[in-house]
Amino acid sequence: MEPQAKTVKQDASDDFRSQMVALIPSLRAFARGLCGNRELADDLAQEAMMRAWAAHESFTPGTNFRAWMFMILRNQFYTTMRKNSRMTSWDPEAAERLLVEAPPQQHHIHMTDVEKALKKLPAEQREILMLVGAGGASYEEAAEITGCAIGTVKSRLARGRVALAALINGPDEAVLKKPSASKRVRDEMSKHPDPTPSI
């Protein structure tokens, strides 16, 4: 290899490493939201970093590094979830019990309530809530990471928000009755027909 080419390759490695370091907090947060367990989440994030490093020469500079890293982490999560029964999984019966118990309405939502409620949601809603709601990703980025259409991202976000609110604040008629819940999701989605952000 020519010396100049080697230098370029080393610089790329340094850049890659720097970008990965900057992403550690976000990777940890996304992983925690996905699996709901601190230790497992950190294992996931580290595994994703190792896999990313192993494949760093396949990354195209100038493309969305963050989305690429989150995609690796997400894939690792689903691979691990299939193998590991300790991972949080959707429990419809537990969710139903929570809905029926109906805690008192509160205007202020406590963070720990959100964490508990997130664990009760299906993973495909949880990941969208973590990416868009918690992390501030655009619909396009969330779609790229999850491999879904933007409309699917919006739908999962809307349904996830309705379910999360119901789990935290208790049921109302709109959530417990399926037709009304669907209408509520449509209403939520219709508030934001254009997902395109302007940077």
Place this chain on the structure above:
Amino acid sequence: MGITTNCGLSGSGTFPSAWNDGGGQLDMKKGKRQASHLGGAMDPEFDSLTAALRQMHDSIANEPVPNDFLDLLDQIDAKISATKKFS
């Protein structure tokens, strides 16, 4: 630097996002990252659910980075150094 996006379904607005590369800084000595959007202009329609999600995200992102991660980065640094040495 902020990013304008439809962040939730209750409203849209401008806020410096954790998703934005120009946002938070990771201080490896302190092991903490300053959350990027805490001081940003908040959406007037910013709902409490989104706020709670953001707060959860930030509380995790602001935790000290565990030593395991630093060890992993040391391994990567060693590989980069080895590459430079033999090039």
